[in-house]
Amino acid sequence: MDAQKIRRLIGIVILLISLALLIWGLWPFGDLVRTVPIDPQDMQLPTDEGLLLELFWGYM
């Protein structure tokens, strides 16, 4: 097998490995989205009585 063939073979292997690295480095993994509705009742002005009730019932 002459030197030219070996060179081309090595070049092909380097090219394919490099392409794989490049694709992995640029591949977008995507994002997760979580949507949680917030009731107006949760955005009420807190009072001392409300705080005590929340602590008693473990509401949070």
Next chain:
Amino acid sequence: MSYKYRCLVLSYSLALLFAGILLTSCMAAPTPELIIRTEIIEKTVVEAPTDGASEAFPPIATPSLAPTPETTPLPAVPEERLMVLEWPPKIRVGDSDLIILTLELDEEGNLSATAQFEDHQVRSSQVQIPNLYDTHNVVAQARLDMAGVEFSPQGEISEPMRPGVPVKFTWSVLPRQVGSYRGTLWLHLQFIPLDGGESSRQALSAQVIDIEAVNLFGVGGVPARFIGAVGTVVGALLSMDKIGGWIWRAIKTVLPKTKSKNDAE
């Protein structure tokens, strides 16, 4: 089959197999959009049996945050909001990405309150609830707690909440090492009275998020892209050395034709 042809077929097959394994491991499954609905749990009062033992254990009154006809409703923010949290489940080591928390307005955005009466029936009706924006400045505060990764900004971020205006918080996250990282994102509301009284604070939500930092055979994101780019050029030059000659010959054949055309004009 000639020796040269066999070598070529073998090398292409191995490379395609390797690339295919790599791509299938990289391809993320379609990420479903997670929608979590909060459930309102209605507690009911259980009436004790009419016997002597019941006197020792009087029924426990059920507290309710809904307004009753006898009490003045608490001021509240007069709009329904959605908390939308967006984060990357996977990040390459050395790369940064964003975690975004948005307090959007609900599509309907209307306030509908329920009134609970003494007979424990729940009836939906329009109840006049004082508008919190009239008496207070409302500030949304968010804080990200996550160990093991660098993120910015640190500490608590405060943004004023205005009627009808969405509020957005953004953090930049940068993992330096491979691993799974779990963090908590806190959201509070601070109510500052307009007349200068003492401010109060209420926790709205605490969301847990998981981020996985990955690399490829010990190579992070930036080195992988650099090695990939350089290796692609080198590999192309080594394996397709005749292409350079073909391009040069094509340029040489086109250039004399255009030069002679310009001379004729």
